[in-house]
Amino acid sequence: MNDPIAVRPLPKSVIVTGAAGFIGSHLTERLLVEGVRVVAIDNFDPYYPRSRKEANLASALRHPNLTFHELDIRDKDALRQAFQSSGSETVFHLAARPGVRSSVNDVDDYASLNFTGTVNVFEAMRECRMTQFVFGASSSVYGDSPVPFREDAAADRPLQPYAATKRACEMLAYTYSHLFGINATCTRFFTAYGPRLRPDLALHKFANLIWTEQELTIFGDGSAQRDFTYISDIVDGLIASIQRPFAYEIINLGNSNTITVKAMIDALEMRLGKTAKRVYLPPNPSDMDVTYADISKAKRLLGYQPKVPFEEGVRRFVEWFKEVNAPV
């Protein structure tokens, strides 16, 4: 990566919330490799099976520089105690209930977990005088904004409750930066994918359906586009964010290269060696037509440069998928 802005050494220790998740577990492993002590927090939220999350974190758990707290970020006291004992000043906050579509019928849970949970994280940081916050924000906040999505778009018309909670958390981050001097960088992820991908995400769900020769449902005509961003590129952007603290910034972490749903299914068919049984339904109103990141700000502020093209990323994802689904 280019480094246009002074780069600080990595801190000795950090907190990662949501560490057993897809992105959190990759980030945790990278931090451990870089010699950073990680205080990992997760409650194994039942959104998808605990066994998958335990598998995500299994190798990190064996590392001597990892401390794991199984706790719910809605439990203020437990959260404060974990923060107090961490000796860290930096928090990567990735714990959340993900899933844009499922948020439509479960607004209470998304509001309490994503928003109130984030309030608790900030309050614990404030009490423990921590100084740096990096947030797992989302491209979904752009809704129907014109593409490519730029960080200066108003992003004030989210299409799903999930996106509304993520946007509210970004605003809260500004408040804590302004009032309490907590440096806050909100990194908006664009369709992260790779090994350990969440089972509810289209690439993984479709891989399962193709592999088991079941019908897969496509909402719309397959022309919807997503800016797939490989997990190691997302992790590069997160690491760069703690090395360049800003008082408050929102930064897109995308690939800036869109792939249609149809092309995604074609790529899976090719790698899995099977044909998809495609069933088309009318478009879903909670789906965005396109996500497409302008990443010029990430390049300028973070020296960010995505490296893994979609074809290679799908190859690595399918390699992992076949391993996990191999007959025993």
Ligand SMILES: NC(=O)c1ccc[n+]([C@@H]2O[C@H](COP(=O)([O-])OP(=O)(O)OC[C@H]3O[C@@H](n4cnc5c(N)ncnc54)[C@H](O)[C@@H]3O)[C@@H](O)[C@H]2O)c1
């Ligand atoms: N995957 C993507 O493409 C994407 C895109 C945009 C934003 N994000 C955001 O990035 C973050 C990580 O996403 P992911 O795809 O790795 O999801 P994930 O579900 O795999 O990881 C989230 C983790 O948070 C944990 N968690 C949930 N509620 C918790 C609670 N109350 N207390 C403690 N831990 C809790 C879960 O158990 C899970 O392990 C989330 O905040 C998500 O909203 C992800």
